[in-house]
Amino acid sequence: MSIEAVFIKGKRKYIFCSDEYGSRVLSSVFEHVKKEKLAYEWYHFSAEKREWLEEFLSKQKMGTFLYVVLPYSELYTVQMMAKRIGFSSDETQYIGYGEKWISIFCCRCHELNRAEEQQTELTCHQCRLKLEVSDHYSELHHAFLGYPATG
Amino acid sequence: MSIEPTLFVRITSIEKITKQVKKFTMSSETGKGLPKFSGGTHVSTYLKTRSGLIVRQYSLVSHPDDSTKYEIAVRLSEDSKGGSFYWHQEMKVGDRLQISSPRNHFYLSFKAKHHVFYAAGIGITPFLSMMQDLSAKGQTFELHYASKSEDSCAFHPYIKKHYPIQSHFYFSDQQQRLQITSLENHPIGTHVYFCGPEGFIEQFRIAAGKLGYPESSVHYERFLPTQNKAMKAFKVILQNGSELIVEEKQTLLEVLLANGTYIPYSCRVGRCGTCEIPVAEGKIEHFDDFLSEEQKNEQNCILACVSRGCSDKLVLKI
Amino acid sequence: MKWTGDLAHFPYPFKDSTYRYSNNSIPMKQPLSIEVTPSYKKEMLLKRKLLSDHPERCYQSLLHSMTGQWEIVELVIDHLVSKYPQDFSVKKENNSWIFTNKILDEKIEFIFGEKNSLPCEPLFFISQHVQEDLIYMRQRDDNLYLDAGQLCFPANWSLAFNIGMKFKSIHHPIPGFKEEGLDQRILQFLMRLEAGTPWERLNWSLMAGDRLDTSLETFDQWGRLRKQVTSENAGELVHIRVEVQKLFRLPRTNSILFSIHTHLLALEQLATNSEWVQQFYEILSELPAHIIEYKGISNYKKAVLEYLEKQLQQVKTL
Ligand code: HEM
Ligand SMILES: [Zn+2]
Numbered sequence: 185m186s187i188e189a190v191f192i193k194g195k196r197k198y199i200f201c202s203d204e205y206g207s208r209v210l211s212s213v214f215e216h217v218k219k220e221k222l223a224y225e226w227y228h229f230s231a232e233k234r235e236w237l238e239e240f241l242s243k244q245k246m247g248t249f250l251y252v253v254l255p256y257s258e259l260y261t262v263q264m265m266a267k268r269i270g271f272s273s274d275e276t277q278y279i280g281y282g283e284k285w286i287s288i289f290c291c292r293c294h295e296l297n298r299a300e301e302q303q304t305e306l307t308c309h310q311c312r313l314k315l316e317v318s319d320h321y322s323e324l325h326h327a328f329l330g331y332p333a334t335g
Numbered sequence: 336m337s338i339e340p341t342l343f344v345r346i347t348s349i350e351k352i353t354k355q356v357k358k359f360t361m362s363s364e365t366g367k368g369l370p371k372f373s374g375g376t377h378v379s380t381y382l383k384t385r386s387g388l389i390v391r392q393y394s395l396v397s398h399p400d401d402s403t404k405y406e407i408a409v410r411l412s413e414d415s416k417g418g419s420f421y422w423h424q425e426m427k428v429g430d431r432l433q434i435s436s437p438r439n440h441f442y443l444s445f446k447a448k449h450h451v452f453y454a455a456g457i458g459i460t461p462f463l464s465m466m467q468d469l470s471a472k473g474q475t476f477e478l479h480y481a482s483k484s485e486d487s488c489a490f491h492p493y494i495k496k497h498y499p500i501q502s503h504f505y506f507s508d509q510q511q512r513l514q515i516t517s518l519e520n521h522p523i524g525t526h527v528y529f530c531g532p533e534g535f536i537e538q539f540r541i542a543a544g545k546l547g548y549p550e551s552s553v554h555y556e557r558f559l560p561t562q563n564k565a566m567k568a569f570k571v572i573l574q575n576g577s578e579l580i581v582e583e584k585q586t587l588l589e590v591l592l593a594n595g596t597y598i599p600y601s602c603r604v605g606r607c608g609t610c611e612i613p614v615a616e617g618k619i620e621h622f623d624d625f626l627s628e629e630q631k632n633e634q635n636c637i638l639a640c641v642s643r644g645c646s647d648k649l650v651l652k653i
Numbered sequence: 654m655k656w657t658g659d660l661a662h663f664p665y666p667f668k669d670s671t672y673r674y675s676n677n678s679i680p681m682k683q684p685l686s687i688e689v690t691p692s693y694k695k696e697m698l699l700k701r702k703l704l705s706d707h708p709e710r711c712y713q714s715l716l717h718s719m720t721g722q723w724e725i726v727e728l729v730i731d732h733l734v735s736k737y738p739q740d741f742s743v744k745k746e747n748n749s750w751i752f753t754n755k756i757l758d759e760k761i762e763f764i765f766g767e768k769n770s771l772p773c774e775p776l777f778f779i780s781q782h783v784q785e786d787l788i789y790m791r792q793r794d795d796n797l798y799l800d801a802g803q804l805c806f807p808a809n810w811s812l813a814f815n816i817g818m819k820f821k822s823i824h825h826p827i828p829g830f831k832e833e834g835l836d837q838r839i840l841q842f843l844m845r846l847e848a849g850t851p852w853e854r855l856n857w858s859l860m861a862g863d864r865l866d867t868s869l870e871t872f873d874q875w876g877r878l879r880k881q882v883t884s885e886n887a888g889e890l891v892h893i894r895v896e897v898q899k900l901f902r903l904p905r906t907n908s909i910l911f912s913i914h915t916h917l918l919a920l921e922q923l924a925t926n927s928e929w930v931q932q933f934y935e936i937l938s939e940l941p942a943h944i945i946e947y948k949g950i951s952n953y954k955k956a957v958l959e960y961l962e963k964q965l966q967q968v969k970t971l
Contacts, residue, residue, distance in 0.1 A: 194544070194545070194547055195547035196546050196547045197547075241523070242522075242523075243522075244522070244523040245519065245520065245521060245522060245523060246518070246521045246522070246523060246525050246527075246543075246546065246547070246548050246552065247519075247546040247547030247548060248523055248547070249547065269448070269523060269524060270446075270447075270448035270449075270522070270523045270524015270525070271523060271524070272446065272524075272549060272551060272552065274549035274550070274551050274552075275523070275549055
């Protein structure tokens with residue numbers, strides 16, 4: 185996930201999906217698209233209208249590029265939705281902001297534990313094993329692996 | 336150089352399906368079934384002719400789950416250098432030959448939400464097994480198939496019967512043309528597949544790129560003739576300044592090891608990639624099955640077990 | 654229960670006096686995915702107990718792996734029957750199969766390809782008859798994913814966590830793998846793996862204790878022993894753990910079967926071969942810190958080296 189939106193050239197259409205804060209993050213890419221007179225569409229996101237977004241994204245054709253800037257709390261759902269519809273990682277940029285929580289997969293009991301992004305150690309809330317947070321990531325579980333803490 | 340695993344087969348029937356295309360059916364000589372395969376698979380066929388061994392690749396057009404037989408369709412090409420000519424003129428029912436195990440370099444995308452096939456002429460062949468796979472899985476697809484005429488359109492009756500809704504034909508003798516603008520209408524998540532003459536593939540590939548299709552959604556297959564290799568001696572220079580000659584019958588790896596220059600290696604047949612060496616200077620002739628086309632073109636590394644220098648000398652970075 | 658003592662079947666893993674990560678795969682001489690050793694019965698009992706007591710830890714599969722699972726059933730049964738005809742047999746009538754395991758005195762009837770004809774998933778079923786752990790790597794687009802697996806004897810990793818994971822992500826924890834570009838090279842090698850030409854490689858590690866089931870899930874039970882190694886008890890307590898890993902292209906789903914047969918040998922048994930002791934001593938003394946750390950030997954490397962030195966001295970004084 186990038187921090188800054190990057191303009192990807194050569195697409196027939198650009199879609200910007202964000203809330204108000206996100207539109208500021210996207211402004212430079214948006215200016216670029218306008219300057220080159222490329223086709224674009226804005227989708228102003230709100231959590232209540234998530235089904236509309238699904239319908240909107242499903243109508244798009246090949247050659248479309250999607251930018252999404254949302255709080256982390258919303259981003260993953262939208263990401264999964266876009267993937268289900270058929271937007272691949274080569275056709276999207278996702279940028280999250282705000283408070284970020286990550287999941288830690290307990291190596292002993294497989295329970296997912298919620299942790300802060302910078303956290304390095306925690307105790308599994310289910311089996312009480314002391315875990316060391318690693319950078320080994322599973323896309324399927326959307327979680328990092330917690331190894332047995334040493335020492 | 337590659338290991339050529341071979342299956343022993345016998346031709347059990349030959350059917351002329353258009354003026355220029357014959358379909359050959361083969362079954363296993365050993366009585367054991369033939370391996371099942373996946374949509375888009377081809378085999379290499381090895382023809383022992385009077386003028387030498389001819390190796391040609393053909394897509395399997397039989398059903399992927401049918402292990403009793405393999406079918407291929409061969410078009411007699413006007414400028415045939417022997418491959419299709421031999422198949423058409425010499426091959427008889429009962430003839431035996433060797434083929435490779437099934438290989439698939441033109442496989443269906445897993446993540447695609449919709450598949451669209453563009454075929455010109457005999458380029459239809461890999462799509463037949465792909466469409467069988469997709470219909471068995473209940474996935475959606477379309478076929479756009481260009482041919483000179485209905486008569487010369489291989490598998491036309493079969494396709495029309497089995498995929499009446501999905502298939503679209505374009506016969507040039509009826510002024511129907513398959514246009515690249517067709518690419519404009521595919522929904523997000525579509526993967527496109529091209530097979531046909533080089534010019535046809537290029538035209539569609541470029542058009543898809545211009546529309547903004549990511550490369551990962553665009554698939555195509557060319558059948559390249561396998562090159563003959565002429566083994567010549569060549570010289571290499573190591574970083575410590577020593578010069579070594581690799582004789583005609585030697586490999587670079589053998590010479591390095593004999594010289595006490597240890598490099599890691601494993602398979603010795605150009606497949607595992609372990610004995611790769613960076614090259615600073617000189618032209619390399621790649622004989623391996625490991626590096627990608629781009630990596631080969633960069634001309635900056637060599638697999639010592641099979642590949643060779645084709646300029647005076649190679650300057651190695653070891 | 655002791656798992657060791659099988660010198661005759663021990664696949665000694667070293668060829669040089671240094672060890673680095675590399676693609677050490679070689680083409681198999683005998684293309685078999687399985688091997689039955691004298692500890693077959695004992696290991697099958699253990700494996701079945703683990704599978705029934707801890708199904709989530711030992712078995713994982715994604716929905717779309719079913720065709721691949723059947724391919725594995727076919728391949729493994731083929732290999733069992735052709736290599737060990739006195740112990741295994743199969744009768745096939747169309748899709749009705751009767752598989753007989755004479756070692757365990759079992760007879761299983763099922764309809765090939767029909768999930769409901771077995772009490773469990775096909776991969777789960779066949780894995781109850783072989784000592785190997787069986788991993789199904791599905792080719793999806795340009796990558797390989799761990800889409801199903803039966804894993805009872807892991808070397809400190811979790812199948813439950815790794816399910817659905819890409820090849821490179823699976824290997825993410827290995828130090829230097831990515832930095833040296835090895836993960837990309839090995840993936841490239843695997844993508845070119847062809848039906849009919851299987852490959853194998855050996856992986857080795859050291860462990861304190863003689864458990865086959867060293868899952869990450871149970872680390873707190875077996876990892877403690879690492880702290881109890883001394884130069885006096887190392888010969889008995891420390892074991893060299895070698896995995897024979899085999900790679901088969903599965904042509905129907907264009908995917909890969911990765912089978913792992915784990916062998917354990919106590920250092921005191923390794924020591925019965927003086928060349929082995931010498932070579933292993935050299936390797937271990939020279940092994941880079943990051944590999945020592947990753948393999949979990951840091952705590953007791955010193956004790957093992959002392960033990961090996963003693964063995965070497967004894968040889969010299971003899
Ligand atoms: C395609 C099937 C394969 C699978 C499913 C697989 C899986 C794994 C797993 C789960 C680990 C442990 C990672 C961890 O610590 O969590 C591992 C380690 C490793 N793998 Fe693979 N692997 C495969 C093929 C290969 C191949 C072909 C090579 C070739 C060189 C290879 C080289 C290694 C090495 C060097 C390690 C580190 C082992 C050690 O130091 O003990 N793997 N693999
Ligand atoms: Zn836990």
